[in-house]
Structures are given as C-alpha cells and as structure tokens.
Amino acid sequence: MPSLAPDGPCLTRHQSVTARVARVTRQRRGPFAAGDQAQLTDPKGRRHLVVLQPGRSFHTHRGVIAHDDLIGLPEGSVVTSSGGTQYLALRPLLADYTLSMGRGAAVVYPKDAAQIVAMADIFPGAAVLEAGAGSGALSCWLLRAVGEAGVVVSFERRADFADIARQNVTRFFGGPHPAWRLHVRDLPTDLPADLLGDWDVPGGQLGDVPGGQLGDVPGGQLGDVPGGPPGSATPQEAYPGKEGFDRVVLDMLAPWEHVASAADALIPGGVACCYVATVTQLSRTVEALRGHGGFAEPSAWESLVRGWHVDGLAVRPEHRMVGHTGFLVTARRMAAGVSPPLLRRRPAKGAIDGGDPW
Numbered sequence: 001m002p003s004l005a006p007d008g009p010c011l012t013r014h015q016s017v018t019a020r021v022a023r024v025t026r027q028r029r030g031p032f033a034a035g036d037q038a039q040l041t042d043p044k045g046r047r048h049l050v051v052l053q054p055g056r057s058f059h060t061h062r063g064v065i066a067h068d069d070l071i072g073l074p075e076g077s078v079v080t081s082s083g084g085t086q087y088l089a090l091r092p093l094l095a096d097y098t099l100s101m102g103r104g105a106a107v108v109y110p111k112d113a114a115q116i117v118a119m120a121d122i123f124p125g126a127a128v129l130e131a132g133a134g135s136g137a138l139s140c141w142l143l144r145a146v147g148e149a150g151v152v153v154s155f156e157r158r159a160d161f162a163d164i165a166r167q168n169v170t171r172f173f174g175g176p177h178p179a180w181r182l183h184v185r186d187l188p189t190d191l192p193a194d195l196l197g198d199w200d201v202p203g204g205q206l207g208d209v210p211g212g213q214l215g216d217v218p219g220g221q222l223g224d225v226p227g228g229p230p231g232s233a234t235p236q237e238a239y240p241g242k243e244g245f246d247r248v249v250l251d252m253l254a255p256w257e258h259v260a261s262a263a264d265a266l267i268p269g270g271v272a273c274c275y276v277a278t279v280t281q282l283s284r285t286v287e288a289l290r291g292h293g294g295f296a297e298p299s300a301w302e303s304l305v306r307g308w309h310v311d312g313l314a315v316r317p318e319h320r321m322v323g324h325t326g327f328l329v330t331a332r333r334m335a336a337g338v339s340p341p342l343l344r345r346r347p348a349k350g351a352i353d354g355g356d357p358w
C-alpha cells in the first residue's frame with residue numbers, strides 16, 4: 001500500500017519504513033559520514049566528541065586531525081594526529097553520549113537509565129510520560145526503548161533546559177525523533193484532560209505527526225488498526241497512551257506532588273517510576289505512592305556499579321567509583337477503584353507516628 005511521505009514522493013510501505021528507520025538510526029552504522037558524531041579516544045583514555053564536517057579539523061595539544069581523514073573510514077579505525085598521537089575513532093554509545101553531551105540539569109547516569117528501562121519495563125511501542133526532561137539524557141534512553149511506534153511525552157519547566165534537551169536528543173538521533181513530544185511547561189497536576197488536549201495531532205490527522213506517517217511505523221502496524229487503511233487510525237487507536245500511559249517516569253524535585261496525576265494518567269498495571277537524589281525525597285515519594293491507595297506496594301532501591309581493574313594477575317576492584325547518583329522507586333497502578341491488598345507485615349514500631357509521616 002503506497003503512502004505519501006511528507007515531502008511528496010509516493011513510496012511503497014517498505015521504502016517508506018526503510019527511509020524512516022534509516023533516518024533515526026543514520027548515525028549508528030556504516031562508514032563515518034559527514035554529520036556523524038565520532039568519539040576520539042587518546043592513549044590515556046580521554047574522549048573527545050566531534051561532529052564530522054568536510055573541510056573542518058579537530059585541534060588538540062597533540063596535533064590536528066582533519067575530519068576528511070575520518071569521513072569514509074569504518075568505525076573502529078585509528079587515526080593519527082599531526083603530532084603523531086593515535087586516536088581510536090568510534091561512534092559514541094548512548095552511555096558515552098549522555099555523559100559527554102552539553103548539560104543544563106544533571107543527567108541520569110547510564111547505570112540508572114538502564115535500571116529505569118529494565119525495571120520500569122519500557123518496551124517498544126509504549127506510551128511514556130516523562131518529567132522533567134532536564135538535559136534530555138533520559139529522554140534519549142526512553143525514546144530508544146519505545147522506538148518509533150511508541151511515544152514519549154516529556155515536560156520541562158525551564159525553557160533553557162528544554163532547549164538543551166532538544167539539541168541533545170536531536171543530535172543523538174540525527175534529527176527530530178518522531179516519537180517525542182516536548183512540552184516546555186510544568187507537568188500539570190490536572191494531567192489527563194490537559195494532556196489529552198495537547199496531545200491531539202492537529203485535526204486528528206496521523207500524517208501530521210512530526211516525522212511522517214504513522215501508517216508507516218515499522219512493525220508497529222499503527223496503520224493496520226482494524227477498520228481502516230494505513231493512516232486512517234484514530235489517535236486513540238494509534239496511541240494507546242490516549243487511553244492512558246503505560247509508564248510514567250519522574251525525575252524532578254518533588255515527584256510526590258504528582259502521584260495523583262501519575263495515577264490518573266496510567267493504565268491499570270502501568271508503572272510509575274521515580275528517580276530521586278536524597279533519602280528524604282525517597283521516603284516522601286514512597287509514602288505518597290502508598291498513601292494514594294491506587295498503587296501496589298512500591299519498591300525502592302539504588303544501584304552501585306563498581307568497575308574492575310583486570311591486568312594479568314592484578315585483578316581487583318577499581319579504587320574509585322561513583323558512590324551515589326540517586327534512588328529509584330517503582331509502583332504498579334491498580335485497577336480503577338481497587339485498593340492494594342493489605343500488607344501482612346506490620347510497620348516497624350515507631351516507623352509511622354500516626355497519620356502521614358510528612
């Protein structure tokens with residue numbers, strides 16, 4: 001079934017799908033091309049991120065490397081600067097990228113992003129609500145996990161941070177990601193009605209969604225919704241999130257203020273996931289989730305990752321590690337009107353001094 005791409009030509013479904021996949025993954029494989037990012041690692045392990053542009057050069061105190069020397073090379077090549085230093089050239093992994101990209105707000109560390117993707121169960125095609133977008137690091141992870149068939153609706157209250165997030169996400173994916181909606185405003189507390197209004201594509205036309213035709217989403221079959229040809233699905237059919245989000249991920253100062261709206265936004269069985277920096281935030285978030293009554297018992301944890309030095313017989317933990325980044329909390333949404341089962345274990349004496357501990 002042919003579909004009309006935004007810029008005009010009539011493509012077969014396969015061609016169109018291939019073009020869209022190629023766009024979003026353009027920077028991820030094949031020889032280095034103009035516009036790609038190259039991560040150059042020197043013999044001391046120092047990394048430099050370069051966007052390749054014909055005629056430009058990368059200058060270091062160890063000499064100069066012409067971008068043209070990199071363009072056309074396969075990843076994993078070694079280039080030598082004019083000063084004789086060798087650099088390993090690779091595309092940055094997302095973990096590398098999020099640690100080296102420009103920042104406004106502090107980013108979610110890769111170890112925590114991995115935990116969020118795994119433990120909040122971010123899946124291809126999921127509808128995810130995110131706040132705040134900050135520098136866009138977690139947005140990149142979420143977008144990569146949901147893919148083009150999903151949707152990530154992100155809120156960021158600060159315009160300057162939102163600009164940085166937009167730049168970072170766009171640079172990583174090599175263009176605007178078709179599944180991303182970034183709202184520069186506070187996450188509303190009256191979430192559903194407000195968000196559903198904002199989220200409607202103009203006139204209900206799926207073809208108006210940035211990035212092209214929803215009917216072309218690879219494998220997502222958005223256009224194959226029963227009852228219509230590609231592109232004829234209603235927004236509700238195309239975006240399951242129109243009925244509610246599968247996941248809500250909050251990385252913000254006061255997630256407990258948004259527990260009720262997260263509950264309203266989530267489908268039954270959906271996952272709320274909060275990332276907080278301090279134990280007081282952790283405690284308050286968990287108690288708010290418990291106190292709401294619409295979530296199953298929350299889980300809370302942190303992850304510590306310790307690198308190992310492995311060199312012949314010298315095999316030991318690294319002397320240094322990132323000691324603390326943040327705590328994670330997840331909780332599953334109960335069905336409407338259903339309360340979680342009473343816990344069989346009693347709170348420790350003195351844990352709750354009557355009523356809301358906060």
Ligand SMILES: C[S@@+](CC[C@H](N)C(=O)[O-])C[C@H]1O[C@@H](n2cnc3c(N)ncnc32)[C@H](O)[C@@H]1O
Binds near residue numbers: 106108133253
């Ligand atoms: C720690 S940063 C998020 C970093 C982001 N997850 C990343 O990986 O780049 C927290 C962000 O939440 C934003 N924020 C705080 N409260 C908010 C709210 N109520 N609505 C929207 N954004 C909010 C802040 O402006 C800040 O940019």
